[in-house]
Amino acid sequence: MTSLSELRIPYGAYWSTPFARWQGSLSDLNSLKLAAATGAKVARDKGWALETLDHAVLGITVPQEKSFWGAPWVMTMMGAPFVTGPTVSQACATSARALSAAAAEIAGGAATASLVVTCDRTSNSPVVVHPNPKAPSGAPIIENWMLDNFNDEPVGHFAMVDTAENCARDWQISTQEQHELTALRYDQYRNALKDDKAFLRRFMTLPFAVPDPRFKKDVAMLDGDEGIHDTTLEGLAKLKPVREGGTVTFGGQTHPADGNAGMIVTAKDRVSDFTREPGIEIRILGFGQARERHAYMPAAPVKAAKRALGAAGLSIDKIDAFKSHNPFIVNDIVFARETGVDPAKMNNYGCSLVFGHPQGPTGLRLMIELVEELAMRGGGTGLFHGCAAGDTAMAVVLQVADRRN
Numbered sequence: 001m002t003s004l005s006e007l008r009i010p011y012g013a014y015w016s017t018p019f020a021r022w023q024g025s026l027s028d029l030n031s032l033k034l035a036a037a038t039g040a041k042v043a044r045d046k047g048w049a050l051e052t053l054d055h056a057v058l059g060i061t062v063p064q065e066k067s068f069w070g071a072p073w074v075m076t077m078m079g080a081p082f083v084t085g086p087t088v089s090q091a092c093a094t095s096a097r098a099l100s101a102a103a104a105e106i107a108g109g110a111a112t113a114s115l116v117v118t119c120d121r122t123s124n125s126p127v128v129v130h131p132n133p134k135a136p137s138g139a140p141i142i143e144n145w146m147l148d149n150f151n152d153e154p155v156g157h158f159a160m161v162d163t164a165e166n167c168a169r170d171w172q173i174s175t176q177e178q179h180e181l182t183a184l185r186y187d188q189y190r191n192a193l194k195d196d197k198a199f200l201r202r203f204m205t206l207p208f209a210v211p212d213p214r215f216k217k218d219v220a221m222l223d224g225d226e227g228i229h230d231t232t233l234e235g236l237a238k239l240k241p242v243r244e245g246g247t248v249t250f251g252g253q254t255h256p257a258d259g260n261a262g263m264i265v266t267a268k269d270r271v272s273d274f275t276r277e278p279g280i281e282i283r284i285l286g287f288g289q290a291r292e293r294h295a296y297m298p299a300a301p302v303k304a305a306k307r308a309l310g311a312a313g314l315s316i317d318k319i320d321a322f323k324s325h326n327p328f329i330v331n332d333i334v335f336a337r338e339t340g341v342d343p344a345k346m347n348n349y350g351c352s353l354v355f356g357h358p359q360g361p362t363g364l365r366l367m368i369e370l371v372e373e374l375a376m377r378g379g380g381t382g383l384f385h386g387c388a389a390g391d392t393a394m395a396v397v398l399q400v401a402d403r404r405n
Contacts, residue, residue: 004107006268007284009371009398012276013264015042016365018200018208019257019356021227025210025220026258027123030064031360035119035260036077037215042205042262043078048274050078053264055111056085059098059118061359062125062145074117085114091389092325093289094118095261095363096396100287102265112267113274119260120360122146146256153390156295161242161253163297163390164328168247170296173333175241178252181343182329182353183233189350197224199349202372225355227255252329257356261364279404282371285381285397286311292391298331300393301385302338308383308395318381319397321373322346323366325386326353335385348373352386362386367396374400 017038020026026034043050058071066073070087085105090097095118102114125146132141143149151159167173192199197206210220231251239249264274265284272278288307292300301324309316316339324346326332336343349369352362363386370382379402385395 004103004284007103007106008266008268008271009282009284010264010266010271010275011280011282011375012046013048013274014203014262014368015039016204016261016361016368017259018204018206018222018225019259019358019365020222020225021356022256022258023123024226024258025222026121028213029121029211031060031062031119031121031258031260032064032067032074033077033215034211035117035262036074037211038260039115039117039262040078045205046276048264050080050083050115052273053080053083053113053115055102055105055114056083057098057102057114057116058085058087059089059094059116059360059364060087060120061089061091061094062120062122064121071117075115083115090394091392092327092357092359092362092386093388093392093394094360095367096287096384096386096394099263099265099284099364099367099396103284106265106267113270114265115262116265116364117260117262118361118364120358121258122256122358123258153295158295160297160327161248163295164248164253164330165243165246166295167298167330167334171334171337173247173330175247175249175252177333178247178329179233179236179249181332182236182252183231184344185329185347185351185353186231188348189354192349193224199372200224203368227356228354248328248330254327254353254357257358259358259361261361261368263364263368277404279402280375281401281403283399285314285399288395290393292393294391297387297390297392298328298334300387300391301331301395302335304393304395305335305339305383305385308385308397312397314381314397316341316383319383320377320380321348321370321382323370323382323384324351325357325362325366326351327357327387329353331387367398370398371400374398375402378402
């Protein structure tokens with residue numbers, strides 16, 4: 001058995017594609033094939049011997065053609081046909097759950113090195129036909145995988161935006177307060193674009209070559225995240241709330257997107273097989289999950305974060321950097337109100353509110369950014385937290401130590 005304290009994330013052993021807005025440059029590509037192609041190229045460029053992995057986890061929330069075959073198929077496409085593992089789906093918490101699954105496998109002694117691959121294509125999602133022979137004329141139930149589930153939770157029949165309005169009402173969060181913090185989040189993301197996107201280039205291959213649907217040739221290049229509006233406080237002030245009598249505008253919420261991200265987790269004695277810098281040590285200190293009151297999704301990360309901090313044996317004042325999956329800016333305001341964290345000190349270099357939400361890989365990209373931000377500081381402890389699907393959330397505490405000096 002290996003304890004969680006003996007696990008490591010090798011520095012640089014991760015990637016993220018640019019995120020492309022709904023119906024953008026990645027909208028016609030099978031997300032598993034794209035993730036496998038991306039991961040294989042990164043592995044070649046970084047010199048990873050993928051055949052030495054002994055576990056993999058696939059995180060995905062939007063079915064694609066042949067996704068039934070899961071992680072083993074992805075690993076075969078990547079050139080590691082004897083590596084296997086589970087497929088994980090937990091809405092927007094998929095990345096944290098996939099990382100937890102990999103960590104548990106290694107901590108339990110069943111593996112020594114696991115590749116977490118997360119991917120989704122919210123564009124052109126499946127339209128599922130469910131047989132219903134007892135309906136009039138045997139008419140089937142037809143479900144648009146993305147749009148129907150965004151807009152209709154199966155118990156309370158609410159849309160995701162309604163969860164934000166519930167929290168905005170109870171925490172008395174005005175549209176103006178939402179817009180002020182949203183404008184700041186866009187300013188923070190602009191810092192990631194400085195010096196020819198220097199921050200993004202720490203973990204993202206730019207320009208990113210977009211293949212054709214047969215993966216035979218490149219048909220476009222992305223020089224960064226695609227489809228981000230140049231948002232300002234003045235522009236936000238012109239927007240009306242989505243719901244009549246509500247507070248949340250389209251500017252104060254994220255947009256669906258496409259993309260993938262990956263990360264290797266190892267036992268301590270295998271870090272050298274994959275790290276880019278042996279002097280930087282990355283540890284996973286704790287995981288947390290939680291549920292809130294029904295339809296209070298933006299509040300759920302508060303409980304998840306407290307549980308992750310408890311697992312790590314830390315108080316929130318010991319956290320040096322924060323990253324949140326914030327499909328609504330309301331999330332960050334509730335978190336700040338409940339924890340005392342200055343919202344201006346969260347989400348340096350960007351967040352999913354700005355660069356979009358492909359669901360499966362969103363959290364993993366944010367955790368990668370958290371690692372890089374801590375590495376730039378010379379080390380420290382970071383907290384990732386994010387909500388998921390109506391009333392749930394997960395959180396992860398990571399620690400980066402720079403031992404080169």
